[in-house]
Amino acid sequence: MPDSSSLMSRRRLLQGAGAMWLLSVSKVGFAASSQVIAVRVWPASSYTRVTLESNHQLKYRQFALSNPERVVVDIEGAHLNSVLKGIGSQVRGDDPFIKSARVGQFDPKTVRMVFELKQNVTPHLFGLAPVAEFKERLVMDLYPANMNSEQDPLLALLEDYNTGQLDKKMPAEKGPQPGKAGRDRPIVIMLDPGHGGEDPGAIGPNKTREKDIVLSIARRLKALLDKEGNMKAYMTRNEDVFIPLKVRVAKAQKQRADLFVSIHADAFTTAAARGSSVFALSTKGATSTAAKYLAQTQNASDLIGGVGKSGDRYLDHTMFDMVQSLTINDSLKFGKEVLHRLGKVNKLHKNSVDQAGFAVLKAPDIPSILVETAFLSNPEEERKLRTAKFQQEVAESILAGIKAYFSDSSRLARRG
Numbered sequence: 491m492p493d494s495s496s497l498m499s500r501r502r503l504l505q506g507a508g509a510m511w512l513l514s515v516s517k518v519g520f521a522a523s524s525q526v527i528a529v530r531v532w533p534a535s536s537y538t539r540v541t542l543e544s545n546h547q548l549k550y551r552q553f554a555l556s557n558p559e560r561v562v563v564d565i566e567g568a569h570l571n572s573v574l575k576g577i578g579s580q581v582r583g584d585d586p587f588i589k590s591a592r593v594g595q596f597d598p599k600t601v602r603m604v605f606e607l608k609q610n611v612t613p614h615l616f617g618l619a620p621v622a623e624f625k626e627r628l629v630m631d632l633y634p635a636n637m638n639s640e641q642d643p644l645l646a647l648l649e650d651y652n653t654g655q656l657d658k659k660m661p662a663e664k665g666p667q668p669g670k671a672g673r674d675r676p677i678v679i680m681l682d683p684g685h686g687g688e689d690p691g692a693i694g695p696n697k698t699r700e701k702d703i704v705l706s707i708a709r710r711l712k713a714l715l716d717k718e719g720n721m722k723a724y725m726t727r728n729e730d731v732f733i734p735l736k737v738r739v740a741k742a743q744k745q746r747a748d749l750f751v752s753i754h755a756d757a758f759t760t761a762a763a764r765g766s767s768v769f770a771l772s773t774k775g776a777t778s779t780a781a782k783y784l785a786q787t788q789n790a791s792d793l794i795g796g797v798g799k800s801g802d803r804y805l806d807h808t809m810f811d812m813v814q815s816l817t818i819n820d821s822l823k824f825g826k827e828v829l830h831r832l833g834k835v836n837k838l839h840k841n842s843v844d845q846a847g848f849a850v851l852k853a854p855d856i857p858s859i860l861v862e863t864a865f866l867s868n869p870e871e872e873r874k875l876r877t878a879k880f881q882q883e884v885a886e887s888i889l890a891g892i893k894a895y896f897s898d899s900s901r902l903a904r905r906g
């Protein structure tokens with residue numbers, strides 16, 4: 491380790507040169523030689539993510555070049571290997587932000603990556619400590635330089651999230667719109683396919699990824715809801731992109747949704763676990779061991795998918811206190827309607843709505859449920875989850891649950 495004085499002078503020197511070496515995680519202890527073991531590029535309409543996975547923390551600096559517009563990332567103490575050389579082939583033709591990527595050994599100690607761009611971007615780099623099966627990661631998110639919040643509300647939320655502004659702005663968003671949902675105005679439903687991008691969710695014995703199955707079910711459900719005439723469905727994600735849990739909740743609040751439905755297909759520690767379940771939020775801890783386990787693994791999504799410097803302390807947040815028992819009661823009623831109908835298309839894991847502290851269910855005024863459609867860790871249910879028939883049956887069951895919930899006249903009167 492260099493002593494602090496030489497670090498200081500070096501830092502000044504580098505600042506003078508317009509860039510600074512940064513550790514991917516703001517702690518000391520990187521090794522002299524780092525091995526990049528995987529490179530992944532996740533293009534999406536809102537932002538593109540580039541992930542470098544390595545055995546040690548990467549020391550990097552990033553700067554921009556123009557004519558043509560480029561983002562350059564230098565990695566110190568790394569050597570060019572076949573993984574890094576493959577980065578160019580990871581860039582897809584339809585990537586909205588990256589035109590091409592190339593890599594070279596800039597000097598004996600430095601690997602230089604150059605990303606040629608399709609539009610001006612704001613890069614956001616951060617490190618992620620090892621979690622689940624992932625080792626050290628250096629993440630670069632490329633957002634459009636001129637974010638048009640009006641055109642893309644998701645981008646505005648992501649920007650607020652990345653700049654730490656989301657908490658301040660959230661309380662300004664009220665719960666559901668005034669008027670009787672379904673009579674004076676459409677019923678607004680926010681569908682939340684779990685996981686996405688760097689976070690695959692559960693992976694079945696035959697390699698089925700939860701993120702793909704739940705997106706497919708959510709799309710089917712959206713199509714059904716939009717056909718109803720008096721309903722309008724939105725999705726927290728409609729592509730293979732990582733969206734932080736808090737941003738998912740914020741999106742529902744921004745649309746002033748009447749209901750929030752998070753869709754999952756998870757794994758349990760034993761392959762024998764099976765059946766559908768429905769969860770609502772609990773402020774008092776989990777009602778069962780399975781619920782506790784699932785809440786832990788679901789809340790870990792941010793760590794796996796990649797939440798950077800803003801460090802999501804969602805579980806401790808004061809908004810948790812704002813969650814009203816009224817909303818939880820409505821969530822339980824709604825969950826019961828959905829569970830009842832799921833019981834007609836699949837075995838139930840448990841006959842009542844389970845409760846646990848899921849971060850994604852924490853919109854204070856919006857009745858919210860998390861549907862575990864089936865267990866991907868169970869080979870038989872994995873097979874079922876892959877079929878269009880079962881995906882459609884699940885979507886129809888949730889639709890029927892939503893309709894039943896809104897046909898409850900006493901509840902409608904109160905909401906109206």
Ligand SMILES: [Zn+2]
Nearest residue numbers: 684691754755
């Ligand atoms: Zn899940």
